[in-house]
Each structure stands twice: as structure tokens, then as C-alpha cells.
Amino acid sequence: RWLDHHPSGVAHRDLMLALLIGDRSTLSPERWTRLQRTGTNHLLAISGLHVGMVALAGLWLGGILGRGLNALCHRIPASAVGQVFALGFALFYSALAGFSIPTQRALIMIGVVQWVLLRRGSLPAATGLLLAWVAVLVRDPLAPYDTGFWLSFSAVAVLMLALGGRRRAGAQWWGQTVVRSQWAVFLGLMVPLLILVHGVSLVAPIANLLAIPLVTLMVVPWLLVALLLGALWPWASDLSLVVADLGLSALLAWLEWLEDVAPMTLFQTALSWPALALAGLATLLMLLPRGLPGRWLGYPGIVLALLLPGPPVPPLRVTFLDVGQGLAVAVQTPDYRLVYDTGPTYSERLDAGSGVIVPYWRQLGVHQLDAVVVSHRHDDHSGGLSSVLKSLPTEALWVGDATLSTSMPGRDCHQRASWQWNQVKFRFLHGGFPAQVNGNNRSCVLEIEYAGQRLLLTGDIEREVEWRLVGRDQLNGSIDVLQ
Structure with a gap:
């Protein structure tokens, strides 16, 4: 209702509604198709990425407040205040989405991390992911019937495999990690996407390089600030909403340009199970640490898997x-x-x-x-x-x-x-x-x-x-x- 009664200067109400409360009912089929073809549809919903970003904001603000409280009372650890704020911010944002299944998964995974940190213990990343997996299944035993369940946990597992526990010598530019993470997610989710939806966006790594920073830095924070300031300082709320609208305009312009220069953005095919198995093995090889023998075999393996004949069609x-x-x-x-x-x-x-x-x-x-x-x-x-x-x-x-x-x-x-x-x-x-x-x-x-x-x-x-x-x-x- 707040968005509907806002001045007409805001052009992307449908996208804002999706990002604020997870309601995609006003998105046009053409717009949703463009997001799917470019592999950015995961950004236009309240997903784990956004819940995690809001939790980090709460951790930062809670840390500042915690240090102030710690100066007054040494019995209050600053880190504990930050953890409480992080979980509170994540809960607030998930409540806006009506605690949809993706936000529930994100909340449980954040809760596992919070539990480990508050215990001042160390937990292997793989064990933390497994605990979150079990907790999600306990909360919702039917979660495996949702494609998002497999894609979200697969994405985290791929990032852990590709980036976790390895440090290169010398200074690293932050952009290198961003590029590597996008390439790893593209490779790692190729087989799950071919199994679940029989389609992979070929421009997804390039599209997300700009789309993720735009949405997480220029859109979602300003939307939430605009919502929170709406009753207190309407002028500040309007300004924040304009910034978010500009971010969405930049996102759509970027995706439109990508589709213009790369007409074949979505690769769709049906692979046989032997081809999928070969593609999965090839992907695993490509994600292994550099320097391991045989890693290069993953690239011809992927090509061979795509060239194998598809599943046979019965007579009727x-x-x-x-x-x-x-x-x-x-x-x-x-x-x-x-x-x-x-x-x-x-x-x-x-x-x-x-x-x-x-x-x-x-x-x-x-x-x-x-x-x-x-x-x-x-x-x-x-x-x-x-x-x-x-x-x-x-x-x-x-x-x-x-x-x-x-x-x-x-x-x-x-x-x-x-x-x-x-x-x-x-x-x-x-x-x-x-x-x-x-x-x-x-x-x-x-x-x-x-x-x-x-x-x-x-x-x-x-x-x-x-x-x-x-x-x-x-x-x-x-x-x-x-x-």
C-alpha cells in the first residue's frame, strides 16, 4: 500500500514489491523471462543473498552499539550484541517476505553460524552446511521438492569447494574473488540446473558481476531505509526510494544490453543420465584446486557431455x-x-x-x-x-x-x-x-x-x-x- 501511494516518479514498483515482501505477482511475464534468460532471477526475490546482506548490516551496527555498551559494562561482550542484531535484522527482513521457504533456509543457516560464534567454537564449514541442511529438513520435510532447496545448498557447497581454505601468495584484488566466485557458481550449478529446469543461462556469470553489486548495494538497502523512514522523514524516504529506483533502472539497462550483444542467452537441452554424470564429473574436475593433475580434462569433458545424444524417445x-x-x-x-x-x-x-x-x-x-x-x-x-x-x-x-x-x-x-x-x-x-x-x-x-x-x-x-x-x-x- 505504501508503494502504491508513492509519487509517480518511481518507475519500478513491481521489482520493489518483489524485493520488499517477496511478491512477484505484479512482474510482467516479459520482465521475468528476461531475468531468467540472464540468470539474474534469483536477485528479484527475497533470497539468502539479501537476508545475509541485511544480517551483515545488523552485525556491523550491533558491533558499534556493543562496543559502546562494553565501555559502560565490561560484562556485555560487543560480539554478542552484534550477533543478536544480525539475527534480529534477518528476522525482520524474512518477516517482510512472510517467512517464505528461501528466507527460512537463510535464517536457519545464519542461526547455525550464530550458534557456533556465540559458543566461541570453531566448526568446519562443511559441518555447518550439513547442520543447516538437517535443520531445514526438520523444519520442512518437503523442502527437497522445491528446486530452490537444491540450488541454494549447491551454490553454497560450490563456493566452499572453489574458494574455501585456500589462500594465494601476494595481494588479491577483491574483483578476482568476485569473478572466481561467479565462474565457480556458473560451473557448479550447471548440472543441477540441467537436471531441475533443463536450462542454463550462458551470460549469467557476466550478468551477475554487475547485477549482484547493484541490487545488494544500490537497491535493497535503500528500499529498506525508505520503508523505515517513511513515517518519520518522508523527504528522506523519497530520496532513498529514488536511489533504489535508479539502481533498478541501471540493472534493467545492463540486462537489456547483454541480451542485445548475446542473442543466445539461454541454453536449453535434455541430457541423458550418462551425459549428466559425465558433465558432473567434468565440473568437479574444473572446481578442484589449481595444480592438481588432470584438472584440464574437465573442459573437454563438458563439451563431450553436451554432444552426447539426448535421452531416447519411446514410440509413443x-x-x-x-x-x-x-x-x-x-x-x-x-x-x-x-x-x-x-x-x-x-x-x-x-x-x-x-x-x-x-x-x-x-x-x-x-x-x-x-x-x-x-x-x-x-x-x-x-x-x-x-x-x-x-x-x-x-x-x-x-x-x-x-x-x-x-x-x-x-x-x-x-x-x-x-x-x-x-x-x-x-x-x-x-x-x-x-x-x-x-x-x-x-x-x-x-x-x-x-x-x-x-x-x-x-x-x-x-x-x-x-x-x-x-x-x-x-x-x-x-x-x-x-x-
Whole structure:
């Protein structure tokens, strides 16, 4: 509400809302896609990076206050005050995000560090990471079903492997550590990203070199200061918000320039398990300390893993996608791909096409479709169509209702004959319904047959059309799978 009523000079309310309370609902799909392609989407949410930065600010301020209190009372250690402030600041920022799962992970990891420091003990970094892992699982046993769980812990483990415990002779410029850390995270998360989302941003190390300092120094601190000063000194709050807005403008300009000079920013593929295993071994070799024999083998190993053939496609794969109230079916043969119905619209910014169907195909390394069938015009079957056509170039669109508004001309499925893709036969069945019929009964009914097995996709046809299909003997025998 505070952001909505702020003067119109602030241009990036959607990004500020994401950074202040973790609400990304106002981000446009185009903006979120750009962040994904450049590997910077992790910055536009309240993540462990931001919670850790706020905790460091609390540690610094608490240390100053602690030294003052220590001068008055020697029984109060300055470090303890700093630790309390660090945890308090982290708790405050996590509360703004409603204690989302990423902030819970960050809080637990910070708490482990605080516990070790307050005990004045020493704990190996790997043991601390393992304790945080166990604590997160105790707090949320379902955390492993969240991709962020694996990516966040993997990132920390990679940084520990690449940077921890090794010191080079001579003075080190701070930029060297920043560059090495970005390169290490890029290499270390390549295999987890290929497994979990089947895509890696090729420009992520370069994009994050500037994006991380911009967001953590010029945006998040000034946003929080603006929020805290809003009721006390509105002029100071406005000034802080302008600084944060300038930081976000610089971030977007940087990402736009990167996309202009590097058109292929996102590498998406589906690797077989042998290729993923080889890529993981190659990555581990590249992250080992310099000077170890065989380290150079990691680079050709990565190239070889990407050149290996992908996972084999079966003669027929039919997948019913979970889209909630509605229907979406993905059909794949070795050389062809078809979508039957595209699920519902969830909101103005999200539908089953962009949220479920397109990600499913991209996980399989598929970037275009041979056909899309929309059984009828009701939203629970056609809501995701525009997103599918926009993201996946499609050869043919078959519709049960010619009045359906689409970005490409749709052909009447009731006039379509049978066809064959590889060893799979496809056929639309026609109930011979009258012209004046409701939307459900105009559904495209698609029969798929392979090796004597028959599957029937019926959309939302009702009793009248069912009887017509049976009465006209179009089915010609039993059906193995009926939707």
C-alpha cells in the first residue's frame, strides 16, 4: 500500500514489491523471462543473498552499539550484541517476505553460524552446511521438492569447494574473488540446473558481476531505509526510494544490453543420465584446486557431455499434465509432438500454457510443436493456448469451435481425416451433431492407436455425442485408455 501511494516518479514498483515482501505477482511475464534468460532471477526475490546482506548490516551496527555498551559494562561482550542484531535484522527482513521457504533456509543457516560464534567454537564449514541442511529438513520435510532447496545448498557447497581454505601468495584484488566466485557458481550449478529446469543461462556469470553489486548495494538497502523512514522523514524516504529506483533502472539497462550483444542467452537441452554424470564429473574436475593433475580434462569433458545424444524417445509417450480444473495432454512420437487442450487461465499473468505446458516441453528439449488441438473454446481447455503458440512455434492448429480467437488460423477438426506419425495412427471421430449444439458437444474427439493399443481423448462431450459415436460404430472395438 505504501508503494502504491508513492509519487509517480518511481518507475519500478513491481521489482520493489518483489524485493520488499517477496511478491512477484505484479512482474510482467516479459520482465521475468528476461531475468531468467540472464540468470539474474534469483536477485528479484527475497533470497539468502539479501537476508545475509541485511544480517551483515545488523552485525556491523550491533558491533558499534556493543562496543559502546562494553565501555559502560565490561560484562556485555560487543560480539554478542552484534550477533543478536544480525539475527534480529534477518528476522525482520524474512518477516517482510512472510517467512517464505528461501528466507527460512537463510535464517536457519545464519542461526547455525550464530550458534557456533556465540559458543566461541570453531566448526568446519562443511559441518555447518550439513547442520543447516538437517535443520531445514526438520523444519520442512518437503523442502527437497522445491528446486530452490537444491540450488541454494549447491551454490553454497560450490563456493566452499572453489574458494574455501585456500589462500594465494601476494595481494588479491577483491574483483578476482568476485569473478572466481561467479565462474565457480556458473560451473557448479550447471548440472543441477540441467537436471531441475533443463536450462542454463550462458551470460549469467557476466550478468551477475554487475547485477549482484547493484541490487545488494544500490537497491535493497535503500528500499529498506525508505520503508523505515517513511513515517518519520518522508523527504528522506523519497530520496532513498529514488536511489533504489535508479539502481533498478541501471540493472534493467545492463540486462537489456547483454541480451542485445548475446542473442543466445539461454541454453536449453535434455541430457541423458550418462551425459549428466559425465558433465558432473567434468565440473568437479574444473572446481578442484589449481595444480592438481588432470584438472584440464574437465573442459573437454563438458563439451563431450553436451554432444552426447539426448535421452531416447519411446514410440509413443502420452502425458496427462496436472493443470487443475481443465485438461492438457502432451503426445510425443520420435519425430512429432502434439498438444491436446491447453488448460485454464489462472490469472492475468499466468495460465497453464506458460506455467505447465511450455516448461514440460522444454524439459524434454522440444522447442516447436507439429500440432495443437483445442477441443472446444471453454477456458479450462483453451486458456493456455496463446502462451503455447507464443512460446512454441506450431505447424498446425485444430479447433472444435471456429469462433475461438487465436493468433493463428485454426482448422476445423471435424473436417480432418486420419493421419499417421511414425508408427502411431491418429483419427478424429465425428458424432454427426446438429449445427445448433453447445460448446461441450463440439469437442474434438481424437483417437490415438499404436501397436493395437487405443487411447481416446474426448474433451467435454456429453451423453448425446457419446451415444452418436457408439451408435455409428466409429469406435470399432474396445478402448484401452479413455479420457
